[in-house]
Amino acid sequence: MDRLAKIFRPGPRHAIPVMLFLLLGFVAPLVTVVMYSFVPSRTFDLWQDWNLDNYAEIFNSSSYIPFVWSLGLAAATVLILAVICYPVAFGITRVFGKYATFITLLFTLPLFVSENVRIYGWILFFIKNGVLLGSLKSMFGYEPESILFTTGLTLMGMVYVYLPFMLFPMTLGVSMVPQQTRDAAFDLGATRWQVFKEVDLPLAMPGIVIGFLLTFVLAVGAIAEAKVLGGQRIIPITQDIETAFTYAQNWPLGAALSVLLMLVVGTLVLVVLRRFDLDTILGKK
Amino acid sequence: MRRALIWSWTGAVIIFMYLPALSLFLASSTSSRYFGFPITKWGFVWWQKTFDSLEVHQLFRTSLAIALCVTVIAVVIALFGALAFARYEWKGRSIYQKLVLLPIFFPQTVLGLALLLYFNALGFTMSWQTAVFAHLVWIIPVCTLVISIQVYSFDPALEEAAFDLGATRWQVFREVTLPVLFPGIFSGALFAFLLSWGNFPLSLYTTGADTTLPEYLYAKMIAGYTPGVPVLGTVSTFGAALLMLVGYLMIVILRRRRTADVDSN
């Protein structure tokens, strides 16, 4: 009775629909993937002799290369985005004043347009006779090679797609630094750089770390950038997984690759998120 | 000096964000079959052709059906989720908060494939309904987060006051909680609709025979150049912008009216 009363207190009671849904829609599918990863190669039936062959196949092949590419590109994306986004986040919190909301909306809008459509926009921009090269040709008669279908452009595509995911948590973080605390440091003789290092950075850290985590995790799962902008010059892990599921019709192998990716992502997310108090970050009063 | 630097840096980043949309728009407004820049024959022939296509009508209907269902279900579940997230103090809340966020911190392609396996194992055939479910897995957490931000500024004493004045639990919810949280609920709905409308990675594996707009565009892109792609891409961008602007203005007007009423009292 006591336990029942506890469950039906308002907090847990309101959490039930979400938790139930996520159990059915998030946990159960992931469990299914884990189960499939133990099924013999190239079969579709879940209930048969389970073994570790799929994992053995992965570790005996060169499948680690896409993993390295995915992790490397994701790390590079995060670092570039940190540099790009910090001044913007700082501006939104402290410089833009009444325009801050409008500028935030400008950065939100692209989220609502399918990412592959936006990436396609870049193709039209960079392609031979496209917006950039066409303009250069007609205005200056200058005809450089197109940089389309290179690894560099894959990276740019990722930076482009995941920018809002870095910007918004970072802005939340920067807005957690009280102006009076910055003034106080400045008043006590700190230079601009010292204020940044001693006050801004440590106090905005929760938001910044969440931005890092979110962009890293999403970028590890990136697929369209390499496929469309990179001309398949490099194969990220997600594409390997997709291929296993579709063309190769090898669900168990795809599932095993997914499990490995989930392990990397899941560990990272759990380790980092555990350390944060979300209430303070999201602005509890 | 530093302010000017920050302004121009932000300006440059915004231009970077909108270059693809600009390219799409330019490509959609040429009358020739192939894209070349600078444009020699301006015109909106392809807009006409695209809008007249029966296939495109069907795509809009499917995308709209999915997005509307997702919005309604997500908002209802997320509203309760947000109350548990930010309104009530309870044991296990901090774990709950992190669990809810997990699907956001998860590669969508892998999530889409996992759902495909899952539906298959359960014996479902993929259709737009399974896509609604798939979208919800990602959108409910986002929606919960958006509404939570409003709930954080909600004063629980308001509910207590209403109880104290003799309102029933349902009356408190309808007369106090819901209206006060409305701006947050509205932004949550807007997010849910737009994110579902633009989603590709989850739709790709879970729609089966039904096709959404982003999927169609992807198929066309891979197949080679069609001017219909830039047209639909531009329409999506403008459509989202328009919806967001209208939504934003509505929230602003709502807030204004609220404070205006208080003043006149």
Add this chain to the structure above:
Amino acid sequence: MTGVPILQLRSLTKTFGSLAAVDKIDLDFDEGEFFTIVGPSGSGKTTLLRMLTGMETPTSGEILLRGKRINDLPANKRPTCMVFQSLALFPHRSVGQNIEFSLKMKGVDPATRKARALELMSQLRLPESYYSKNVTKCSGGERQRVALARALAYEPDILFFDEPLSAIDYKLRKTLEKELKDIHRETGKTFIYITHSLEEAMVMSDRIGVMRGGKLIQVGSPQEIYSAPHTKFVSEFIGDVNIIGVTADGTAQVKAKEFGASLKTPAVPEGFGAGYLVVRPESLRFLSKADEAQNCLEGRLYNEYVLGSRVQYQVRVGDHVFIVEKLRQQAFGGHRDDKVLIGWDADDSILVTD
């Protein structure tokens, strides 16, 4: 040391759009004094302080520190330091690290830093064990002391205070006010304090400046401000006080607008047309006969409040309510609606303008 100006303001002005938040202020601060600027919110005192610390640049006028113009010197280059309203302690640093902050910025070595921090902590009666205590875990009074120690570690020529005691409960505030005055005496530094509470200013200050609408309307010692306010605004600011609207009637007396009586005053200045007569509640007396005071009025006892050691009475004369205060031992034993005579002598009243 007193008498040598350390900081001089020359026609200092700050405008935001068309609004002059600080309007042509001229003022000299003396070396080593405790000067308090008092004003209600919106009077421009915070803007003034922000200009003095270097967080805001003046629109016009000059700030001279020991005769040198420092208008454009940024806050981190000024030999002044401020204790903030929110205290603005660094929440991610310990008590010791907070106090040492400015020394670390200057590149002082850790051992010297720590020695100085401990020295300041003992001066401010913070236990040595607090050195590594998380600053967010300190109590309100401890946090005040940490903020003060942090500012003192900077070794400023002038210490500024932006209402640091406003969010603290009454009893602790009274203790801290006295502590602050002690520290001022011990350090001998110039303290410039702003507050909206004249009571707080009276306790601590050597001199007080009252601000209103961006202007400095009166400067003087606490005694001068209390006994000789220049305007109705300043006299109201001190607390409960009787203010009677009066007009000159050409003689040595003035006429009360509300109840028509002629009242004796100290000298009526040349050219005085209309103004206010200010009488402190403790200067009013209950009379048994009309000739016991130079001014006498008849009214009805309306209300009685016990204020600890004193008792306050409200007496209605026509529509005007007078406030009379007596020590409890000398309480007046009347009842509500009793007819009473109240009065005061001309020298106990002050004639002020608007």
